[in-house]
Every structure is written in C-alpha cells, then in structure tokens.
Amino acid sequence: MSQYRLSNIEVGKNYLAKELDSFVSTTDVVVLSNNESQLFTDPERQYKVTGAFDGFFEHSSNDGEKYFREKKAYIVEKV
Known part of the structure; x- marks a missing residue:
C-alpha cells in the first residue's frame, strides 16, 4: 500500500478509501466520516x-473536564 502513501490531504478533493487508510496509518490525525x-x-x-x-474538544471521563486537543481533524463524506 506504500504507493498510496499521502503526507497531506486537502479540503474539496476526493480520495479513495485506501489512500485515506494509508494517510491515517502514517499521520497523527482524526477522520470523521458519514x-x-x-x-x-x-x-x-x-x-x-x-x-x-x-483541533477539537474532548471530554475526559477520568476527571469530567473538557480539553482542547491540538490534533488535525478531517471530515470526509462518501461520494
């Protein structure tokens, strides 16, 4: 799958699931999908x-607080 390795994805562009899989496997990101x-x-x-x-806010079940996580998050929708 190394031929699908992406170092960046861009808003507005389409990608195959195997390309996103490779991207997520090699990059510290969150992907939200419909x-x-x-x-x-x-x-x-x-x-x-x-x-x-x-980044995004995340609730901690340990102490009940909400924390902002500086981690790139992408929203993807199936075409």
Missing part, C-alpha cells in the same frame, strides 16, 4: 474531504 464504521471496508470507495480543523 459512513460510520465502514470507512475502510471498500478500498475503492471515494470520499470527499469537506472540512478540516486544527
């Missing part, structure tokens, strides 16, 4: 990157 848990089940399915954020 295809729920089936994002990587069909390697040839196309997804469009519809949004990107530099």
